[in-house]
Amino acid sequence: MTTHLMQLAGVDKSFGSTRALKNISMLVEPGKILCLLGDNGAGKSTLIKILSGYHQPTSGKVYFENEEVRFASPREARQRGIATVHQDVGSIPLMSVGRNFFLGAEPKTGVWPFQRIDTNFANREAVRQMQKFGLTRVTNGEQLVGTMSGGERQVLAIGRAMYFGAKLLILDEPTSALGVKEAAMVLKMMRIARKNGAGIVFITHNARHAMSVGDDFCVLIQGEVAASFSRGEKSREDVLNLMAGGELLSELEEEIEQID
Numbered sequence: 001m002t003t004h005l006m007q008l009a010g011v012d013k014s015f016g017s018t019r020a021l022k023n024i025s026m027l028v029e030p031g032k033i034l035c036l037l038g039d040n041g042a043g044k045s046t047l048i049k050i051l052s053g054y055h056q057p058t059s060g061k062v063y064f065e066n067e068e069v070r071f072a073s074p075r076e077a078r079q080r081g082i083a084t085v086h087q088d089v090g091s092i093p094l095m096s097v098g099r100n101f102f103l104g105a106e107p108k109t110g111v112w113p114f115q116r117i118d119t120n121f122a123n124r125e126a127v128r129q130m131q132k133f134g135l136t137r138v139t140n141g142e143q144l145v146g147t148m149s150g151g152e153r154q155v156l157a158i159g160r161a162m163y164f165g166a167k168l169l170i171l172d173e174p175t176s177a178l179g180v181k182e183a184a185m186v187l188k189m190m191r192i193a194r195k196n197g198a199g200i201v202f203i204t205h206n207a208r209h210a211m212s213v214g215d216d217f218c219v220l221i222q223g224e225v226a227a228s229f230s231r232g233e234k235s236r237e238d239v240l241n242l243m244a245g246g247e248l249l250s251e252l253e254e255e256i257e258q259i260d
């Protein structure tokens, strides 16, 4: 039997009278990147909160590694190997690369009750991992995370999740605040994670970024799956039009010109 990493079947989520998600079915496979596209308010945040155990669906089923799950908390989801990296990545700017990398799972040295954090190991190992992921600029684990660029911080956060055994990576707009080179670095990191067998849900507004790495695509419009397709099945123009809610971009451009 094929093991699917994560599957949603007919998932609904309502907040009072607002139906944020309507009958969502989707599949995340190991070693594949699923791009979740959609405009503001389409329901992307609600969907990732369900995947990461922050929300429970109002109805419908969630499966992880073919087993039906109902995560009571993000901690439970994390324990199963689901890691969420948000745009602000949650790193602490005034802490070193080594400390940030091992935050909450600090390596210890010495014998109890005289144990302390093994800073040398943490720094060395964090740099080694970062280098492995292509961050050759980071050579000193004592470097403060606040001095790293946005892209480097994303790579650090994704690398950390991989190191601690994440099977599913949920990346919430990892490239949206970045310049071209920085975004390319993060997209490359995603490819490395995919090669290592992780399944990735890549949330983005940027169709170009999505199409450069995506294997599968899911477009959300007003809480519904408006389209789902695999690489090569649609052109970038088609995807952009879908994301604009079906309104042809050329029509939109004409309207803008008329306003001028």
Ligand SMILES: Nc1ncnc2c1ncn2[C@@H]1O[C@H](COP(=O)(O)OP(=O)(O)OP(=O)(O)O)[C@@H](O)[C@H]1O
Pocket (backbone or CB within 6 Å): 015, 018, 019, 020, 038, 039, 040, 041, 042, 043, 044, 045, 046, 047
């Ligand atoms: N906790 C909540 N309580 C009430 N309504 C909510 C809640 N969370 C989300 N919603 C509603 O659900 C809908 C989808 O919101 P969601 O934040 O998931 O969209 P989004 O695609 O992530 O948008 P954005 O990119 O702007 O974050 C919106 O109408 C929003 O107002």
